[in-house]
Amino acid sequence: MDFGLILQTLPDFLSGLWLTILFTVSSLAIGLALSVPLAIARSSPNPLINWPVFAYTYFFRGTPLFIQLLLIYYGSGQFEWVKASWAWSVLQHAWFCALLAFVLNTTAYTTEILRGAIEATPHGEIEAAKASGMSRFLMFRRIILPSAFRRALPAYGNECVFMMHGTSVAGLVTLMELTGVAQVIQSRFYSPFEAFGTAAVFYMGLTFTIVAAFHALERRYHRHLRPRS
Template identity: 35%
Template sequence: MNFNLIYESFLDILKGLGASLEIIILSLFLGLLLSLGIVMMRLTKNIVLNSFSRSFVFVIRGTPLLVQIYFIYYGLAQFTAIRESFIWIVLKEPFWCGVLALTINTSAYTSEIIRSGLNSIIKGQAESAVAFGMNKFQAFKRILLPQAIRQSIPAYSNEIILMIKASSLVSVITIMEMTGIARKIISKTFAPIEVFIAAGIIYLALNYLVTVIFKKIEKKYTISY
C-alpha cells in the first residue's frame, strides 16, 4: 500500500468536489420540483396523468441508473432528429445529460417518499381543519404539508446519500467529477486500490456530514411535535 499515493490522489480528487457538488445539488433541487409534479399527477383523478405518473415511477425505479445515463447520453444522440432539435442544446453537454439523468432518477424515488409521507397523515385531520374554518389550501399548507415533510425527512436524507453515491456514475459520460478524476489518475498510475481508497474517504466524509445535519433537523422537528 502506497500511502503517499493515497495522499496525493486525495488532494487531486478533492479538486473535483466542486463539480460533484454542483451536479448533486442541482439534480436534488430539480428532482424535488419534478417529484412534486409527479405526486400531484398521481393524486389527481385524471386517468391519463395518473397512469403516466405511475408508469414513470415504475420504469425509473425498475431500471439501473447506469442504463438511464447511457440512454440519455448515447441512446438519444443516435437520432438526427434529436440532434437537430432544440433539446440538443441540453443533450449536447455531458454535464446536463448527467444532471438530467440524476434528476429524473431521484424524482421518481422522491415522489414515492412524499406520497407515503402524505398517506401517513390521518385523513380526519384535513377534515377537522376545514371544520375549524380553514380553506383547503390553508389546511394543506398549515396542517398536512408540515407533517408530510416531517414524516419524509429520514427517508429523504437517505435519498440524498444515495444521490451522492449515484453521482459517481456520471464519470462514464466524460464528466470530470471526483470519480472521473480518480479514473484518470488510475490510468496514469495503474494503482486502483490506493486511488479509490482516497476517493472513498471523501464520499464517506460527505455522507457522514449529511447524516449529522439531518439528525439535527430531525431532532428539531420532533421537539416541536
C-alpha cells in the same frame, strides 16, 4: 499504501469532490422542487392525474441509473432529428445529460416518498381542516404538506445519500467527478487501491455530512416524537 501518490493527486480529487457536490446538491434541489407537485398529483384519486405520474416513477425506479444515463447520453446522439432540434444544444453537453438523468431519477424516488407521507396523513387532521372551512390549497399548505415533510424526513435522508452515491456514474460519460478522477488516477499510476480508496474516503465524508445534517433536522422537526424527560 502509497501516501505520496495520494498527496500528489489530492488537487485532482478535490476538483472531483467539488463536481460530486455540485451534482448532488443541484439534482436534489431541482428534484425536490419537482417532486412536491408530482407527489400531490400522485396521491390524487383521479386516475387521469395519478397514472401518468405513476408510469413515470415506475420506469425511473424500475431501471438502473446507469442505464438511464447511457440512454440519455449515447441514445440521444443516435438520432438525427434529436441532433437537428434545439434539444441538442443542451444534450451535447455531458454535464447536462448527467444532471438530467440524476434529476429524473431522484424526482421519481422523492415523489414516491412524499406520496407515502401525504397518504399517511391522519384522517382527523384533514377532517378538522375541512371543518374549519379551509380550501384545498390552504389545507395542503398548512396541514398536509408540513406534516408530510416531517414524516418523509428519514426516508428522504436516505434518498439524499443514495443520490450522492449515484452521481458516481457520471464518470462513465467523461465527467471528472470523484469516480472519474479515481479511474484516471488508477490507470495513470496503476494503483487502484490508492485511487479508489481515496475516492471512498471522500464519499464516506460526504455521507456522514448528509447523515449529520438529517439528524439535526430530525432533532428539530421530530421534537414532538421524543420521549419527555
